[in-house]
Amino acid sequence: MKYFITGGAGFIGSNLVKMLLEKEENTVVVYDNFSTGRSEFLYPIELSEKGSRLDIYNSRIEDTHTLADCMEGSDFVFHLAANADVRHGFKDPSKDVKQNILNTFNVLEAMRKVGVTRIAFSSSGAVYGEPSIYPTPESAPFPIQTSMYGASKLAGEAMLQAYFEGYGIIPYIFRFVSVLGKNYSHGHVYDFVKSLQNDPRKLKVLGDGSQTKSYMHVSDCIMGMLTGIFYDWYSSKVNIYNLGTDETCTVKDSIKWITEYMKVNPKIVYGSEKKGWKGDSPLISLNCKKIREAGWKPLLSIKEGVIDTVEYLLENLWLLEDK
Amino acid sequence: MKYFITGGAGFIGSNLVKMLLEKEENTVVVYDNFSTGRSEFLYPIELSEKGSRLDIYNSRIEDTHTLADCMEGSDFVFHLAANADVRHGFKDPSKDVKQNILNTFNVLEAMRKVGVTRIAFSSSGAVYGEPSIYPTPESAPFPIQTSMYGASKLAGEAMLQAYFEGYGIIPYIFRFVSVLGKNYSHGHVYDFVKSLQNDPRKLKVLGDGSQTKSYMHVSDCIMGMLTGIFYDWYSSKVNIYNLGTDETCTVKDSIKWITEYMKVNPKIVYGSEKKGWKGDSPLISLNCKKIREAGWKPLLSIKEGVIDTVEYLLENLWLLEDK
Numbered sequence: 252m253k254y255f256i257t258g259g260a261g262f263i264g265s266n267l268v269k270m271l272l273e274k275e276e277n278t279v280v281v282y283d284n285f286s287t288g289r290s291e292f293l294y295p296i297e298l299s300e301k302g303s304r305l306d307i308y309n310s311r312i313e314d315t316h317t318l319a320d321c322m323e324g325s326d327f328v329f330h331l332a333a334n335a336d337v338r339h340g341f342k343d344p345s346k347d348v349k350q351n352i353l354n355t356f357n358v359l360e361a362m363r364k365v366g367v368t369r370i371a372f373s374s375s376g377a378v379y380g381e382p383s384i385y386p387t388p389e390s391a392p393f394p395i396q397t398s399m400y401g402a403s404k405l406a407g408e409a410m411l412q413a414y415f416e417g418y419g420i421i422p423y424i425f426r427f428v429s430v431l432g433k434n435y436s437h438g439h440v441y442d443f444v445k446s447l448q449n450d451p452r453k454l455k456v457l458g459d460g461s462q463t464k465s466y467m468h469v470s471d472c473i474m475g476m477l478t479g480i481f482y483d484w485y486s487s488k489v490n491i492y493n494l495g496t497d498e499t500c501t502v503k504d505s506i507k508w509i510t511e512y513m514k515v516n517p518k519i520v521y522g523s524e525k526k527g528w529k530g531d532s533p534l535i536s537l538n539c540k541k542i543r544e545a546g547w548k549p550l551l552s553i554k555e556g557v558i559d560t561v562e563y564l565l566e567n568l569w570l571l572e573d574k
Numbered sequence: 575m576k577y578f579i580t581g582g583a584g585f586i587g588s589n590l591v592k593m594l595l596e597k598e599e600n601t602v603v604v605y606d607n608f609s610t611g612r613s614e615f616l617y618p619i620e621l622s623e624k625g626s627r628l629d630i631y632n633s634r635i636e637d638t639h640t641l642a643d644c645m646e647g648s649d650f651v652f653h654l655a656a657n658a659d660v661r662h663g664f665k666d667p668s669k670d671v672k673q674n675i676l677n678t679f680n681v682l683e684a685m686r687k688v689g690v691t692r693i694a695f696s697s698s699g700a701v702y703g704e705p706s707i708y709p710t711p712e713s714a715p716f717p718i719q720t721s722m723y724g725a726s727k728l729a730g731e732a733m734l735q736a737y738f739e740g741y742g743i744i745p746y747i748f749r750f751v752s753v754l755g756k757n758y759s760h761g762h763v764y765d766f767v768k769s770l771q772n773d774p775r776k777l778k779v780l781g782d783g784s785q786t787k788s789y790m791h792v793s794d795c796i797m798g799m800l801t802g803i804f805y806d807w808y809s810s811k812v813n814i815y816n817l818g819t820d821e822t823c824t825v826k827d828s829i830k831w832i833t834e835y836m837k838v839n840p841k842i843v844y845g846s847e848k849k850g851w852k853g854d855s856p857l858i859s860l861n862c863k864k865i866r867e868a869g870w871k872p873l874l875s876i877k878e879g880v881i882d883t884v885e886y887l888l889e890n891l892w893l894l895e896d897k
Contacts, residue, residue: 341740344733348679352729356671380735392713395812396735406675406729410667412703412719416853417664489718530739 255280255325255367257312257358258332260288262434263373266469267329268293270477272301281307282321283332287574292434312354319361328370329476330358333404335437337377338457338528340399351403352410359414371423371476374408376465376495376535377401378426386538389426389491398530412489421487423480428495428537431560432469436570439502440557443509444564445571451515457527460503460519463534465495468556471549478547493537496549500557502527508557513565578603578648578690580635580681581655583611585757586696589792590652591616593800595624604630605644606655610897615757635677642684651693652799653681656727658760660700661780661851663722674726675733682737694746694799697731699788699818699860700724701749709861712749712814721853735812744810746803751818751860754883755792759893762825763880766832767887768894774838780850783826783842786857788818791879794872801870816860819872823880825850831880836888 254271258264259281265288271277281293296305308321312332322328334350355372362370379387380397396402411422431440446454467475475494483490506519525533551559564570577594581587582604588611594600604616619628631644635655645651657663657673678695685693701724702710703717719725734745754763769777790798798817806813833840848856874882887893 340736344679344683344736344740348676348733352675353671356667360667390715393716395814396732397739399733399736399740402729402732402736405732406725409719409725409728410671410722413663413667413722413725413853416720417667417722491718530736 252276252327253278253280253325254327254329255282255322256329256331257282258288259283260285260290260293260307261331262436263430263469263472264288264331265292265434266432267331267473268305269296270473272296272304278304279306280321280325281305282310282318284311285309287436289436312357315357315361318357319364322361322367323365325367328358328362328367330355330370331373333373337398337400337530341529344399347399347403352406355407356410359410359420362420363414363418368419369421369423370411371425371480372407372411374404374424374426375401376426376428376493376537377532378405378408381532385534386497386536388538389493389541397532400530415489419487422489423476423483424489424491425476425479425494426492426537427472428465428467428535430467430469430472431556433563435469435560435563439505440509440560441564443506444513444561447510447513447515447517448568448571451513452517453520454506454517455520456502456506456522458502458522458524458531460501460506460521461525462502462527462531463499463536464502465499465535465537466553466556467495467549468551468559471551475542475547478545479542482545492542493539494542495537495539496553497539498553499536500553505557508554509561512558512561575599575650576601576603576648577650577652578605578645579652579654580605581611582606583608583613583616583630584654585759586753586792586795587611587654588615588757589755590654590796591628592619593796595619595627601627603644603648604628605633605641607634608632610759612759635680638680638684641680642687645684645690646688648690651681651685651690653678653693654696656696660721660723660853664852667722670722670726675729678730679733682733682743685743686737686741691742692744692746693734694748694803695730695734697727697747697749698724699749699751699816699858700855701728701731704855708857709820709859711861712816712864720855723853738812742810745812746799746806747812747814748799748802748817749815749860750795751788751790751858753790753792753795754879756886758792758883758886762828763832763883764887766829767836767884770833770836770838770840771891771894774836775840776843777829777840778843779825779829779845781825781845781847781854783824783829783844784848785825785850785854786822786859787825788822788858788860789876789879790818790872791874791882794874798865798870801868802865805868815865816862817865818860818862819876820862821876822859823876828880831877832884835881835884
């Protein structure tokens with residue numbers, strides 16, 4: 252199988268590349284503009300014997316001709332490239348519109364042009380907004396969006412679904428909780444470790460620390476996607492899976508694990524708001540029964556995921572520097 | 575109140591302009607590129623004493639500076655401009671992306687720029703795809719899209735909701751059934767009347783005629799929007815209403831009413847499919863309890879709406895000619 256991965260040099264993408272190339276029959280094309288992707292994440296793979304089965308294109312999804320040319324001959328698309336900066340979505344909403352909505356459309360059009368018929372899409376639990384049901388199942392009541400990120404991912408999902416109806420392109424839509432682990436380079440663990448590296452005496456927290464979230468390790472995330480895809484390989488339909496651990500933790504839990512691991516004892520300054528920022532979900536908890544029934548379960552707990560990530564960041568301090 | 579209406583020269587828009595100008599304290603700005611809008615719909619209003627309270631701009635929503643300049647000073651936006659050609663959405667999916675998704679974003683950005691804080695949006699029952707519940711309530715299970723039109727309207731809704739969270743812009747989202755009546759210039763009644771005017775001996779029907787739909791007269795549609803808006807005027811939240819009659823009819827019913835009114839007896843050639851086209855909803859029936867509770871009810875039955883439309887078209891044969 253030849254896999255085409257947008258955002259293949261990014262956090263989840265680069266881990267996926269590595270995992271896919273474990274199988275000798277697989278080849279991978281990475282398509283990334285390296286705006287947040289890191290060539291460092293792919294170097295070790297390129298230098299290994301697997302490197303001969305990896306092609307990397309440094310190019311933009313907006314360059315639709317190049318996109319289609321590079322995609323030609325692929326069997327499967329993972330569309331992971333996105334503006335993943337949930338927090339700053341309201342600073343410049345055009346980023347989510349261009350990078351998430353329009354680029355998903357561009358990827359779908361390229362697939363239609365060159366005849367690729369399957370796509371996996373990294374959606375998000377953010378599409379549930381502030382749901383009325385916890386843990387939230389895939390069939391939750393019609394949600395109301397609370398962030399540009401969620402809105403743009405929902406728009407992406409909607410187009411994928413229409414492309415199935417119109418052109419028979421089979422979508423595998425995964426609604427993730429937050430992901431962390433190796434090659435993680437943004438998010439709350441990143442922010443906390445960076446801040447504590449700079450000044451271990453204090454830590455400023457967005458929101459009152461009671462926000463309840465769910466996290467998943469990137470290795471579990473990738474196994475979850477592959478499980479969903481191959482479970483539904485022979486069914487021609489729209490496939491949607493929540494993907495996350497059944498656990499939740501609070502921001503306070505996470506801070507405890509991080510500070511204990513780093514052996515620091517900062518003065519912690521909390522905000523007064525329930526939410527960390529406008530559009531932040533004060534509670535994320537997904538019902539993952541469906542992907543569990545397909546045979547997947549996460550191997551790492553949230554705590555193990557957080558600690559693995561802290562360990563990784565402390566071993567890769569270069570990542571904490573501004574790009 | 576000064577109302578700004580995108581698509582104000584279109585079918586629903588032109589009826590709305592007329593209705594709003596009935597109140598002497600209202601002024602209206604129409605913003606339309608006249609691609610499907612018709613200056614003929616606005617002439618009678620312009621020529622009446624109400625004309626002094628009506629400004630018309632022939633301009634594109636893509637011209638974002640002009641859009642913002644023309645919107646400045648308005649109190650309320652009706653965003654009705656859209657690609658409403660549901661049937662041909664898969665011929666060129668970029669139309670729905672540009673005209674429905676991107677232009678809704680452009681309108682929201684203009685509002686943010688010039689400080690307008692309320693918007694009514696013409697969404698559609700198409701956002702429910704092929705729902706699992708009939709009649710379908712606003713809180714139906716998270717839908718799967720089956721048309722580019724539905725997907726693009728859902729994306730529009732999602733952005734409006736995010737703009738409420740991020741910028742406090744209050745949205746009034748209306749999910750319409752199909753609308754017909756005065757100034758109606760596309761849709762199945764239009765197609766049938768046009769075909770029967772050309773050749774009253776035969777009528778070709780897309781699909782097997784069993785598709786069950788709901789229709790609403792444009793005068794009821796407008797009263798429904800105004801009811802929802804003023805019912806929720808003092809509540810700062812995302813407002814979503816289904817808008818339609820409680821009745822349904824089949825395509826066969828509709829053909830019977832039309833041919834009886836036109837006194838023709840064509841040979842009717844049905845298709846073999848349940849759906850009229852890819853993405854067609856074989857059954858549309860919305861639960862309109864919420865807007866009913868706000869005090870609205872439709873005054874015309876589906877049959878009355880269809881017959882009023884046929885009557886209007888036969889009195890305005892120029893509309894049946896290609897633009």
